[in-house]
Amino acid sequence: MDATGTIKVVCALVEQFGRVLVTQRSEHMREALLWEFPGGKVEACETETACLVREIREELNIAIAPYQRLKPVVHGYPGRTIELIPYLCHYGGGVIRLHEHRSYHWVSPADLANYTWCPADLPVVQEYLQLLKNRE
Numbered sequence: 001m002d003a004t005g006t007i008k009v010v011c012a013l014v015e016q017f018g019r020v021l022v023t024q025r026s027e028h029m030r031e032a033l034l035w036e037f038p039g040g041k042v043e044a045c046e047t048e049t050a051c052l053v054r055e056i057r058e059e060l061n062i063a064i065a066p067y068q069r070l071k072p073v074v075h076g077y078p079g080r081t082i083e084l085i086p087y088l089c090h091y092g093g094g095v096i097r098l099h100e101h102r103s104y105h106w107v108s109p110a111d112l113a114n115y116t117w118c119p120a121d122l123p124v125v126q127e128y129l130q131l132l133k134n135r136e
Protein backbone atom coordinates (compact mmCIF):
# COMPACT_ATOMS: atom_id res chain seq x y z
CA MET A 1 0.00 0.00 0.00
CA ASP A 2 1.31 3.52 -0.74
CA ALA A 3 0.85 6.75 1.24
CA THR A 4 -2.56 7.39 -0.35
CA GLY A 5 -3.89 3.96 0.68
CA THR A 6 -3.78 2.61 -2.86
CA ILE A 7 -3.05 -1.12 -2.98
CA LYS A 8 -0.30 -2.08 -5.44
CA VAL A 9 -1.12 -5.22 -7.42
CA VAL A 10 1.15 -6.73 -10.08
CA CYS A 11 -0.15 -9.00 -12.81
CA ALA A 12 1.52 -11.15 -15.47
CA LEU A 13 0.73 -11.38 -19.18
CA VAL A 14 2.52 -14.69 -19.76
CA GLU A 15 3.07 -15.28 -23.46
CA GLN A 16 3.63 -18.58 -25.24
CA PHE A 17 3.18 -19.53 -28.92
CA GLY A 18 1.25 -16.32 -29.67
CA ARG A 19 -1.20 -16.82 -26.81
CA VAL A 20 -1.48 -15.24 -23.40
CA LEU A 21 -2.41 -16.87 -20.10
CA VAL A 22 -5.60 -15.67 -18.40
CA THR A 23 -7.13 -16.97 -15.16
CA GLN A 24 -10.61 -16.99 -13.74
CA ARG A 25 -11.05 -15.94 -10.12
CA SER A 26 -12.77 -18.55 -7.95
CA GLU A 27 -16.17 -18.15 -6.34
CA HIS A 28 -14.46 -17.56 -2.96
CA MET A 29 -12.42 -14.55 -4.08
CA ARG A 30 -13.46 -10.90 -4.48
CA GLU A 31 -14.41 -10.16 -8.09
CA ALA A 32 -15.63 -13.78 -8.10
CA LEU A 33 -15.62 -15.62 -11.44
CA LEU A 34 -14.21 -12.65 -13.36
CA TRP A 35 -11.15 -13.14 -15.54
CA GLU A 36 -7.80 -11.51 -14.79
CA PHE A 37 -4.10 -11.74 -15.46
CA PRO A 38 -2.68 -13.73 -12.53
CA GLY A 39 -0.68 -11.90 -9.87
CA GLY A 40 -1.22 -10.32 -6.48
CA LYS A 41 -0.45 -7.64 -3.97
CA VAL A 42 3.11 -6.34 -3.65
CA GLU A 43 4.44 -6.84 -0.15
CA ALA A 44 6.60 -4.30 1.69
CA CYS A 45 10.32 -4.59 0.83
CA GLU A 46 9.59 -6.66 -2.28
CA THR A 47 10.26 -5.54 -5.86
CA GLU A 48 7.38 -5.70 -8.33
CA THR A 49 9.03 -8.39 -10.44
CA ALA A 50 10.11 -10.50 -7.44
CA CYS A 51 6.51 -10.33 -6.22
CA LEU A 52 5.19 -11.41 -9.60
CA VAL A 53 7.55 -14.38 -9.91
CA ARG A 54 6.61 -15.47 -6.36
CA GLU A 55 2.85 -15.05 -6.87
CA ILE A 56 2.80 -16.98 -10.14
CA ARG A 57 4.82 -19.82 -8.64
CA GLU A 58 2.49 -19.95 -5.61
CA GLU A 59 -0.77 -19.68 -7.56
CA LEU A 60 0.03 -21.62 -10.73
CA ASN A 61 3.23 -23.61 -10.11
CA ILE A 62 5.06 -22.18 -13.14
CA ALA A 63 8.20 -20.12 -13.65
CA ILE A 64 8.03 -16.80 -15.52
CA ALA A 65 10.48 -14.11 -16.59
CA PRO A 66 8.98 -10.58 -16.59
CA TYR A 67 10.52 -8.47 -19.40
CA GLN A 68 8.41 -5.34 -19.95
CA ARG A 69 6.33 -3.17 -17.63
CA LEU A 70 3.09 -1.83 -19.11
CA LYS A 71 1.11 1.24 -18.06
CA PRO A 72 -0.32 0.96 -14.51
CA VAL A 73 -4.09 1.30 -14.11
CA VAL A 74 -5.59 2.94 -11.03
CA HIS A 75 -9.07 1.61 -10.36
CA GLY A 76 -11.51 2.26 -7.53
CA TYR A 77 -13.52 -0.69 -6.26
CA PRO A 78 -16.10 -0.16 -3.50
CA GLY A 79 -14.08 0.60 -0.37
CA ARG A 80 -10.58 0.34 -1.88
CA THR A 81 -8.44 1.56 -4.73
CA ILE A 82 -5.86 -0.58 -6.50
CA GLU A 83 -2.98 0.27 -8.80
CA LEU A 84 -2.73 -2.64 -11.22
CA ILE A 85 0.78 -2.93 -12.69
CA PRO A 86 1.01 -5.31 -15.66
CA TYR A 87 4.19 -7.00 -16.93
CA LEU A 88 4.76 -8.90 -20.14
CA CYS A 89 6.42 -12.18 -19.21
CA HIS A 90 8.06 -15.12 -20.89
CA TYR A 91 6.89 -18.56 -19.80
CA GLY A 92 9.79 -20.23 -18.02
CA GLY A 93 8.59 -23.82 -17.56
CA GLY A 94 6.57 -25.97 -15.22
CA VAL A 95 3.13 -27.54 -15.49
CA ILE A 96 0.20 -25.36 -14.46
CA ARG A 97 -1.53 -26.47 -11.25
CA LEU A 98 -4.29 -24.21 -9.99
CA HIS A 99 -4.00 -23.41 -6.28
CA GLU A 100 -6.47 -20.51 -6.08
CA HIS A 101 -8.14 -19.97 -9.43
CA ARG A 102 -11.14 -21.74 -10.86
CA SER A 103 -9.82 -22.06 -14.40
CA TYR A 104 -7.19 -20.90 -16.90
CA HIS A 105 -7.02 -20.46 -20.66
CA TRP A 106 -4.25 -19.75 -23.15
CA VAL A 107 -6.00 -17.15 -25.27
CA SER A 108 -5.25 -15.81 -28.72
CA PRO A 109 -5.34 -12.00 -28.89
CA ALA A 110 -8.47 -11.97 -31.05
CA ASP A 111 -10.40 -13.73 -28.26
CA LEU A 112 -9.37 -11.47 -25.37
CA ALA A 113 -12.36 -9.18 -25.90
CA ASN A 114 -14.76 -12.08 -25.30
CA TYR A 115 -13.86 -12.52 -21.62
CA THR A 116 -15.64 -10.98 -18.66
CA TRP A 117 -12.72 -9.11 -17.13
CA CYS A 118 -12.14 -7.54 -13.75
CA PRO A 119 -12.90 -3.88 -14.55
CA ALA A 120 -9.32 -2.77 -13.83
CA ASP A 121 -8.03 -5.09 -16.57
CA LEU A 122 -9.93 -3.52 -19.47
CA PRO A 123 -7.30 -0.82 -20.18
CA VAL A 124 -4.56 -3.46 -19.85
CA VAL A 125 -6.21 -5.62 -22.51
CA GLN A 126 -6.52 -2.56 -24.77
CA GLU A 127 -2.87 -1.60 -24.32
CA TYR A 128 -1.77 -5.17 -24.99
CA LEU A 129 -3.79 -5.40 -28.21
CA GLN A 130 -2.31 -2.07 -29.38
CA LEU A 131 1.18 -3.26 -28.53
CA LEU A 132 0.68 -6.45 -30.55
CA LYS A 133 -0.52 -4.37 -33.52
CA ASN A 134 2.68 -2.32 -33.34
CA ARG A 135 4.76 -5.52 -33.25
CA GLU A 136 3.37 -6.68 -36.64
Ligand SMILES: Nc1nc2c([nH]c(=O)n2[C@@H]2O[C@H](COP(=O)(O)OP(=O)(O)OP(=O)(O)O)[C@@H](O)[C@H]2O)c(=O)[nH]1
Nearest residue numbers: 009011029030031036037038039040041082118120121
Ligand atom coordinates in the same frame (compact mmCIF):
# COMPACT_ATOMS: atom_id res chain seq x y z
N1 LIG B 1 -4.03 -10.59 -9.47
C1 LIG B 1 -4.84 -9.73 -10.07
N2 LIG B 1 -5.66 -8.98 -9.31
C2 LIG B 1 -6.46 -8.12 -9.95
C3 LIG B 1 -6.46 -8.00 -11.35
N3 LIG B 1 -7.39 -7.06 -11.71
C4 LIG B 1 -7.97 -6.62 -10.56
O1 LIG B 1 -8.84 -5.79 -10.48
N4 LIG B 1 -7.39 -7.26 -9.48
C5 LIG B 1 -7.76 -7.03 -8.08
O2 LIG B 1 -6.62 -6.77 -7.31
C6 LIG B 1 -6.73 -7.38 -6.03
C7 LIG B 1 -5.62 -8.39 -5.92
O3 LIG B 1 -5.72 -9.04 -4.78
P1 LIG B 1 -5.21 -10.55 -4.63
O4 LIG B 1 -5.73 -11.38 -5.72
O5 LIG B 1 -3.78 -10.55 -4.33
O6 LIG B 1 -5.84 -10.91 -3.28
P2 LIG B 1 -7.31 -11.27 -2.87
O7 LIG B 1 -8.28 -11.17 -3.98
O8 LIG B 1 -7.19 -12.55 -2.18
O9 LIG B 1 -7.61 -10.08 -1.91
P3 LIG B 1 -7.65 -10.11 -0.32
O10 LIG B 1 -6.41 -10.77 0.14
O11 LIG B 1 -7.69 -8.64 0.02
O12 LIG B 1 -8.91 -10.82 0.02
C8 LIG B 1 -8.11 -8.04 -5.99
O13 LIG B 1 -9.05 -7.16 -5.44
C9 LIG B 1 -8.39 -8.26 -7.46
O14 LIG B 1 -9.74 -8.32 -7.76
C10 LIG B 1 -5.59 -8.80 -12.13
O15 LIG B 1 -5.55 -8.75 -13.37
N5 LIG B 1 -4.80 -9.65 -11.44
